[in-house]
Amino acid sequence: MSWIADLLGPFRGFAVTLRQAGKPRVTRKYPQEKREKPARFHGRHVLNRYEDGMEKCIGCELCAGVCPADCIYVRGADNPPDAPVSPGERFGFVYEINMLRCIFCAMCVEACPTEAITMTHLFEMSVTDREDAIYTKDELLVDVDGSPNHPQEPSKLIDLEELKVGDGWMMATSPSGRADYEGVVAWSPSARTGLQPGEAGQSVADDAQTEETPPEAALEDDADG
Numbered sequence: 001m002s003w004i005a006d007l008l009g010p011f012r013g014f015a016v017t018l019r020q021a022g023k024p025r026v027t028r029k030y031p032q033e034k035r036e037k038p039a040r041f042h043g044r045h046v047l048n049r050y051e052d053g054m055e056k057c058i059g060c061e062l063c064a065g066v067c068p069a070d071c072i073y074v075r076g077a078d079n080p081p082d083a084p085v086s087p088g089e090r091f092g093f094v095y096e097i098n099m100l101r102c103i104f105c106a107m108c109v110e111a112c113p114t115e116a117i118t119m120t121h122l123f124e125m126s127v128t129d130r131e132d133a134i135y136t137k138d139e140l141l142v143d144v145d146g147s148p149n150h151p152q153e154p155s156k157l158i159d160l161e162e163l164k165v166g167d168g169w170m171m172a173t174s175p176s177g178r179a180d181y182e183g184v185v186a187w188s189p190s191a192r193t194g195l196q197p198g199e200a201g202q203s204v205a206d207d208a209q210t211e212e213t214p215p216e217a218a219l220e221d222d223a224d225g
């Protein structure tokens, strides 16, 4: 009878509550308890530099073109011959990311030909003004010594050390057109924030080593390092 079902309805609800009451809690008391992030977590972006301090971004706009949320704005300019900013012909003189639009998919990281843009483990960056959610080049670009910038002060929530942790993404390395490396498959992790050494076989310093080291061994050494 329907009036009996109506009468028992609330007790059924309490039964569900009582069944769950004794079980271990699966939620956490964030921010008092922070969960360890997975190695491939995608957090805030950084713009990286080479070891000599030059900017990696060449202003090619590939990251802006591939971004599904249309949240990157880049403008490239010719490098001044007497004081180049990047090793290429051009550099990114305007670089902005609207973090309110970003879906943290890392497609910009995959598209970037120079590993200029990478992602970190910092995601605590809430703001009260929409303007503050637009990260400019000053905030994204690491300092000459490789240390990252952030518009907010460190706090219990904002651990700036997380800006130095890379997103753990792996990419196939380019053989740079060298016949020695034809058919050799190698992978390298996406750059962590800071100054990264060049890959084996891809810098003048490593050329001497690869003269006498088979390509496979050189790449394994590089992956171990």
Ligand code: SF4
Binding pocket: 066, 067, 068, 069, 070, 071, 072, 097, 101, 102, 103, 104, 105, 106, 107, 108, 109
């Ligand atoms: S992570 Fe995705 S959505 Fe965010 S800026 Fe990069 S490509 Fe765009």
Ligand code: SF4
Binding pocket: 056, 057, 058, 059, 060, 061, 062, 063, 064, 074, 092, 111, 112, 113, 114, 115, 116, 117
């Ligand atoms: S971050 Fe990379 S993909 Fe984007 S403009 Fe700079 S070099 Fe090109």
